[in-house]
Amino acid sequence: MRTIKFGIFGLRRGATFYRNVMMNNGEVVAVCDRDETKLEEAKKHLGGNVAAYTDFDAFLAHPGLEAVFLCNNFQQHTPFAIKALEKNIHVLSEIIANATMAEGVALVRAAEKSKAVYMIAENYPFMIFNLEMKRVVEGGTLGKIMYAEGEYNHPFNPYDAAEMRKYVPFARHWRYLCPRTYYITHSLGPLMFVTGAKPVRVTAMPVYAPLPDDTISGSVRGGDRSAVITCLNDDDSVFKVTGWAEYGAHCNASRFCGERGQIENIRGDFNRLLLRYNAWDKPEGKEEMTEYAAEWNDPDEELIKQAGHEGGDFFTIREFFNAIRENRRPIFDVYFATTMSSVAILAHRSLLERGVPYDVPDFRREEDRVKYENDNLSPFVAPDAPNYIERWSRPFVPSDEAVAEYERRIAKQD
Ligand SMILES: NC(=O)c1ccc[n+]([C@@H]2O[C@H](COP(=O)([O-])OP(=O)(O)OC[C@H]3O[C@@H](n4cnc5c(N)ncnc54)[C@H](O)[C@@H]3O)[C@@H](O)[C@H]2O)c1
Structure with missing residues (x-):
């Protein structure tokens, strides 16, 4: 090799x-x-x-x-x-x-x-539960997938200075400038990978719940904890996904609902799956409900187990x-990549307009490229830049004092 x-x-x-x-x-x-x-x-x-x-x-x-x-x-x-x-x-x-x-x-x-x-x-599509769901979905026993959910829920302890210092070492770091819909690939990627469906229309709602001011980052962040995004897809199926969410308890989860049954992972567990069929429609030899652990079945299993993100980093x-x-195109090529980004960006615009839907372009097509080739709107630039778009569902820019206070709080040794 x-x-x-x-x-x-x-x-x-x-x-x-x-x-x-x-x-x-x-x-x-x-x-x-x-x-x-x-x-x-x-x-x-x-x-x-x-x-x-x-x-x-x-x-x-x-x-x-x-x-x-x-x-x-x-x-x-x-x-x-x-x-x-x-x-x-x-x-x-x-x-x-x-x-x-x-x-x-x-x-x-x-x-x-x-x-x-x-x-x-x-x-994330290469995590063991998503690979197992791909195997089951492609096996066909669930029938056509009509609906799927993807959740990337990664709350931080808002009083943990060491954690904040590690991931967000200064207040204007990208993690705090990033609107909730933009960090979308860990929830949307697995659904597109497993089903092969591609979003064509998107709409989103914010989940607004500001952190208390006495938390480490409370005074430098806008109040959106998550975004709930729905995508209509090119095969008439529908996805519901989050971007980076911070509520409830930590989990990465997917769920696929077909004509005959459904499969999901148990939230909070990377390797417990729940496979269910309706009593009147279960395939021969299958139980109505099976809870089980997936297996890798991969010649590189020992190496996969040593890699980060439950083995996903090895596959990447x-x-x-x-x-x-x-000399071939990879699974997650430039069209797959830019489709996920378009969903992230247009879902944010939808969220700012309280759920107005947007068509998702297909950048294989020249007419879609021409439509967007000069669209430079960004939530990451300074709020007085001409191409700035609001970062949060309710306008928020932290004061200089709040920024200084954040940096004082994370600098303090625990
Ligand atoms: N797929 C995953 O599971 C996963 C996990 C964590 C991070 N990420 C991604 O990895 C990327 C980095 O994340 P991070 O947490 O390491 O961010 P970070 O801000 O902690 O680190 C970024 C690093 O890039 C360096 N850098 C930035 N711009 C530079 C420039 N112009 N020239 C030289 N150095 C420059 C910085 O000095 C810093 O060391 C992000 O895109 C993030 O989304 C992905």
Whole structure:
């Protein structure tokens, strides 16, 4: 198996992949981060031969670099992806693929022109429960899937300074600028992967419940805890998904309802599944209700078990490297990636308008590209920028005092 010469850009998330790359016969030859302490840590892990850069262009020019993993800020992947694709360097991009509609158009055009592979690094579809649901759905015993739900619910203890410091080291970090619908791939990705259905129309509602002011981040965040998003799909099925939600208890969950039965994972458990059929319609030899644990049935099982995100991170690298080696489109190609982003972006607009529906474009079609090629609206720019769109369902911009207070609270040693 040919070794892939790989570079990693952004070394918080990116630094968790060194072992995974090696397990899939890749070699990290270069890393890039503007934070030099992270470069030093990388050298400690990877040895002195790895080249360390603070500047992306210099990193991209590293001799022999074949492929890059973009693990920089959530909303800033597209310009870096395009630069790499223009040099025919393969791109694995962390989520989200594009943060504006215009970026989605530009990304598709760049990927089509390039000889390189583009893949979005969506890892949740590869978690064991989602793979098992794909196996059952494709087995056909549930009949046509008419409805599916996906939930990515990741609340943080709002009084835990260490946790906030780790994930949100300053108040204007992307995690606090990110509207609820934008972090959508962990809930929508598995549903698109399992069913093959593609959203064509979207609508969303905010779940508004501000955190109390005495919590660590209460005074710097808008009040939306989640967004409840519905998608009408190209096969007449309907999805209900959340973006990044923070309510109830932590879980990643999917549920698929077909003509004859349904399958879901038990919320809070990655590996307990509940498969049910109606009494009058159950396939021969099946129980009405079965609760069971899925199995990997994969030759790389031992390696998968060592990887992050319940094994999902292993599959992401394996699929990307195999697509490069076999010179083929990966499962999560640029159309899959930009469709998820369009749902995220247009769901947010729907939410701001209290549920007005939006058609989801198909960027394979030139007429859809032309419609959005100059649409630069973004919730991530400063509120006085001409292309700013509100971040929250009720307008909110934290004061300078609140920002200073946040940074004081997370700096305090616990
Ligand atoms: N798929 C998953 O399960 C998963 C999990 C965590 C994070 N992520 C994704 O990974 C990405 C990174 O997340 P994170 O939590 O590591 O974010 P982070 O903000 O903690 O880290 C980003 C890193 O990129 C560096 N960086 C940003 N812009 C740079 C630039 N122009 N030049 C040099 N260095 C730059 C920063 O210094 C920082 O070290 C995000 O897109 C996030 O959505 C995905």
